Amino acid sequence: MWVDDATATSGPGTARLGFLIVQHEAQSMTRETTALAHSTAVRVSTDGRSQNGDRVLAAARTTADSTPVVRTGPTGITAATPLVMVTRSGRTAFYSDPSPATVRDLIDELEAGTVPTADADAVVEHDPETASLPAPERGPLSVGRRNVLGPCGWVAPLSPADWSFVSTQRTADVAAGAGLLGRGRGDAAADEPVADTWETASETDGDPVVVCNANDASDLPTGDDTLLSGTPMAVLDGIAAVAEYVDAGDAVVYVNESETDLQAHLREAIDAAADTLPVVPQLVAGPDEFRAGEPTAALEALEGADRVEPRLQPPSPAKRGLYGRPTVVHTPRTFAQVQRAVAEPDSVDADAADPGTRIVTVTGDVANQATVELRSSASLAAVREAVEMDGSFKMACVGGVLGGVTRGLDMAPTAQSLRTAGLGTNGVVELFDSDRCTVETVGKRARFASMENSGRCVPGREGTKQLAELLRDIYDGSFESDKIRELGRVMRQSSNCQTGAHAPRPVSTAIDEFEPEFRAHTDGHCPSGTCTEKL
Secondary structure (H helix, E strand, C coil): CEECHHHCCCCCCCCCCCCCEECCCHHHCCCCCCCCCCCEEEEEECCCCCHHHHHHHHHHHHHCCCCCEEEECCCCEHHHCCEEEEEECCEEEEEECCCHHHHHHHHHHHHCCCCCCCCCCEEEECCCCCCCCCCCCCCHHHCECCCCCCCCCCCCCCCHHHCCCCCCCCCCHHHHHHCCEECCCCCCCECCEHHHHHHHHHHCCCCCEEEEECCCCCCCCCHHHHHHHHCHHHHHHHHHHHHHHHCCCEEEEEEECCCHHHHHHHHHHHHHHCCCCCCCCEEEEECCCHHHHCHHHHHHHHCCCCCCCCCCCCCCCCCCCHHHCCEEEECHHHHHHHHHHHHCHHHCCCCCCCCCEEEEEEEECECCCEEEEEECCCCHHHHHHHCCECCCEEEEEECCCCCEEECCCCCCCCHHHHHHCCCCCCCEEEEEECCCCHHHHHHHHHHHHHHHCCCCCHHHHHHHHHHHHHHHHHCCCCCCHHHHHHHHHHHHHHCCCHHHHHCHHHHHHHHHHHHHHHHHHHCCCCCCCCCHHHC
16 A cells, blocks of 8 residues: 555655655565575475466475475576476476476475486586576576576575675675666666766765666566566665665665555565665655656656656756755666675676676567576677577567667677667567568557657657658658658757657667668568558
């Protein structure tokens, strides 16, 4: 339910921020069994939305006599959901989507003294005290590396006992020196050094605030979803570490109002960690609107604005943010990277152009989506190994709904490499098969931008409409590529909001790669055969 801030507190040193806070009934809280305290355990990794996951978990708990059964969060690989991991003394057997009957047999064998390996998807030998999922050598879980994603699927997400908090010992100074860049469209320091934002907020007069922007109202999943579900303690720990660094007594986790299950999950995580965290964030729900995920629009939503739209910049949020206070706005992905950098400084190469790792979610024409983690030196093409496509690969849209279209993925996942290729950096790769029409695909994105832009500036409001109209004209036999490109250039350079600036990207990159397909439509022919009724 919603309660006024005047009747709620968020922890030590918290001032009233004046917005509504998500609360839940205290008696609904349940404590998860810790996973890391036991050398022998059965883990059931599920996203919480799988009915078979619930059945498997129930079967495991009713069968187990002496073995702890722990519900862990998602691994990021949905094809393996639910994933049952049977562990004994540094040896783990993996079983993807088993039946309840199979799980009962696995536990019976485990309690008889051996790790069941018959018909296992993988068996891995590992450090008995590892806090990260021991990835198999083959299969989707082997793609990339599991550094920031390491705890996902392995630890009990709501158990502080499974987490070693860094924010209680030191601030984010190590991460500041590592040169980490902000990650995701909801980050006020997206693809820029986060340390610059922190220094600005620290040096600006006023009491700093830290905001975790987790409201990305897009139909496309992101790595933020996996992190918040699978390892919320990492995100909360990162928030607190940054808050300590900038001397902020207030922090906020901003989520989508429609994601009620996630709200309940995060409320439990915050409550569970409240006695440990030096700065305890408030949980606030905002509008289920794409524009509300833009960093400054998020601040407008938090302040209760009747119309949520991006603010004119400068000043940046770090100078004048929430209620005029210096504000640091990052995504869950950024905070998780900060936490890992503080916990393991050697894991981040400060000399790299894009230090740390990039978390990428693969979706589109695939059997099951997947979230993987890539080194900055890796190839983005590796993400295809984590999924199975429905047909033959034709193209990809990289960077979210307003990302760029490309025929190939042989490039580094870094911000610099993706920008050079004209692609987006929001951590989403959509794979499309040969049945997809390029014109229809980018046309839908242009219409999306025309509906979701804030309307505050002319390039965003009118430019997106003109772009959508120019694409519709193709079906009437008119393809003005030069006019489309010039409109895109003006929108990129003069739009106030991300939506207006990024709306031309899917169209311009698609024309670069598939111009003959656009021209074929003007002649009344769709090479993919999906636009026949429009021609």
